[in-house]
Structure formats: structure tokens, C-alpha cells
Amino acid sequence: MSRTVAALLRKELLVELRTLESVPAMSLFAVTTFVVFHFALNRSVVDGDLAAGILWVTLLFAAILGVNRLFVADADQGGFDAFLLAPVDRTAMLVAKVITLLAYLVVLELVAVPAFALLLLGPSIGDALPDLIGVLALGDLGVAVIGTLVAALAVRTRARDLLGPLLGLPLLVPIVIGGARATSPLLASVHPTAPAARWLLTLGLYDLVFGLIAYALFDFLLED
């Protein structure tokens, strides 16, 4: 299992490194969205609730771009067929894709969070950074799991570009609730505080439950 996952992961990252199809687009989209938010809200600096909201909405929509492309090569160029021919556990593909998407999201945030701090954020990000990384990591895990499940559901339908976001966004609403509420006190301009434990707990539980759901159901999406 772990060798299969490693092989699949290597293939995914190699393909992404050679084609650069998803990650640069996601990062560029995030930075552009910050510019759009600046003009749409007519604000030069943001903090607190607004900052957390902008950050999470931007990351979410950028993640949707990656989710939409996640299985396209496998569906169009026979990756699924080749994988099904191999005598390996199908869960390996789920794990490999979740890790791939997680890696995309981490790279996205390495670009987007500094850009956000530079372009829009009022208070300095330095003190908030360790907590923010924790919140983002929990959120990313959920986005990666749900994104992979939704991408696998949508990719072999006729309207995959539409169905991915339509299926994914409602499922990701609890992640946005938990993520934004946990981030907002971190980015407050006066008396920034650590996030309330219940939001981290919500995020963690949601990740866990959807991890189990994806584990139970993913095999059924890979049968033909």
C-alpha cells in the first residue's frame, strides 16, 4: 500500500512539475483575487472578521481550481484504466490524490498568505503565524479530502467543470465556518488572541469524518 501510494504520488508530482498545470494557476488566481477584493471592498487594509473571510474565500476558490483539474488527466488519458489494471488497493489512489492536493494547497498558501499580508492585511502577521499555520493545516486537510472525493465524483460526468464546484462548495461550508472563525481573532488589529479550541475541534472532527466517508466510498467510484 505505502509503496503504491509513493509511486502514485511520485507520478502526480512529476506530472505537475512538468506541465505546471494547477499550482501556478491557483497561486496567480489567489493573488489576483486579493486585488479584486481591494477594489470591490474599497479597502486598503483589512483585519479581524473581514481579513479572515477574504483569506478563506480566496483559498477556497483557488483550491476549487485545483480540484477541478485533479483527475482530468487520469480520466482523459487512461490513467484510471491503467490503475485498475494494476493489482493494487484502490484506496492507494485516494491517499495519493489527497496528499497531492494537500501539497498543492501548501504551495498555494506559501504564495497566497505572504501576498495577503503584503497587500491587504492591516496588523502584522508575525505573531499570528504559528497559530495560523495550524488552522490552515486543519482546513487544508478537509479541503483535500472533500476536494478529492468531489473531483472523483465529477470528473467522469459531462459537466465536470460545473459539478465540481457545485458539489464541493456546500460540503466545504463547515470548513469555512471553522477556518474563518478560528482565523478572525488571530488577525484582529487590537488584542489578537488565539483561536477558540472549539473551532479547531470542529475542523478536526470534520476532517476525520470526511476522511472515513471518502475511505469507505472511493472504491465505488473506480469500478469501470
Place this chain on the structure above:
Amino acid sequence: MYGKGLRALSIATVAAMALALSLVFFYAPLDAEQGFLQKIFYLHVPLAIVALCGFVLGALLAIAHLRTRDPRWDMRSYVAIHMSLIFGVGALITGSIWAKGSWGHWWVWSEPTLVSFLIVFLLYATYQPLRFAIEDPERQARYASVFAITAGAFVPLNFMAVRLASAYVHPRVLGSTSNLPGPMALTFLVSLAAMALLYATLCKFELTAKHTRAQLRALRRRLLGEIPDTQARRPRSAAPTLQPGATVGTQAASRTAL
């Protein structure tokens, strides 16, 4: 065989509905604060509860489909979700009317139940587009079941997350019967039972209609002496259609034919 019990169920539903409505209008006392407007509670809350239970029921039926691969479970899951969507529209509209009447706005974000219901409804609104976008009937059924199970698990999780997110705890007049006076609680429970019966009857009607149509098609084919092809001229549809003559005996045969 599928119409069996339909008449009794229909009569029971009409009787329960009549009883519930007469209790609502002639027995239940007027609410001290909201007056006559509060009566919509006996319509709105049962609609919402039945719709949510129907979504979860759809998930359970989808589990049965994935375990047995019998397309009839997929059909039942589809019908359960389809009816719940219709009930959900009713719940959203009545909830909106109630909110306008008692709070003065058509929509209030401070009521977590209403907000969670909207999110769940938005998710399930993609069920039919998902089915419609997959042409192969077997894969359509399988993917729809995966969706139904995921979404069914999402229903309680989402309610918890949104409840947690509401800034203050709204006074819970909805849903719990414990703080209702006796006559109101009785009326509410009868309304809930009547609504559940209505849901069951409508589901049964839809299932019967689908089976009758499949049987009719099979008979017409046989009459015209056509080869009973399972795939030809099947109109693309979000709703599952049973293969002609899909009874227990021929089920395995038609599945291997696919």
C-alpha cells in the same frame, strides 16, 4: 404488486391530514406572542423534519444499493431524495414566510436551523444535475449512491457546525416539544405524523408510477414483437428507469446482459 396498499395508505394520509388541520385550527390555542401566525409552525417544522429524515433515508437506501447492486434500491433512494427536495422547497418557503411575519425579514441569518437547511438544500439541489450528467445507467446509479451517502452524512454534521457558529443561542421554540404546552405538543405530533404519511404516500405513488411505466413499456415491446433491448432509445434522464420486466427472477439476467 407495487400498487398494493396504496389505497389504504392514501386514505390514512387524507384522514391524518384532515385531523391534523382541524387540530391546528380548532384545538391548538393561539400563541400568546405571535397569535395566528404561529400556526405555520405546524406546517413548517414537520415539512423540514420529514425532508431531513428523507435525505438520511435516501442515504440508507443508497447504502443498500451499493451493497446489493440491485437497481431497485437506487430507485428508492432517488425517490426518497426527490420527494425530500420537494418538501424542502416547502420548508424553505414556509420558513421564509414565518420569518417575515415574526421577525420582519424574509431571511434571517441568526436562525441556525434555517441556515443549515439552506446549505443542505443547496447540496441536494446538485443531485439531479449529477445524475443527468452521467449517461451510463449503471454508473449513474453508483455515483448517485456515493453522493447520497456523502450528503446524508453531511446533514447532521452541517447542523452541528452551523449551530456552533450562531453567535448567540436562539431561543429554541422550534423542534423540541418539551417546552410546548400540552395541546400544542399534541397538535404538533399529529401534524408530524400526517406529514410523514404524506411523504410515504407520495414516495409510494412515484415508485408505483415508475414500475407501471416500465411494465407497460415491456408489454408494448412484446406486443410489437421487438427484441427486448435494454439500452436502445433510452431517453437521457436524471431519474433511474427500471429495465423492462425487472422482477426478481430476471434481475440477475438483465444485469449480466449489461
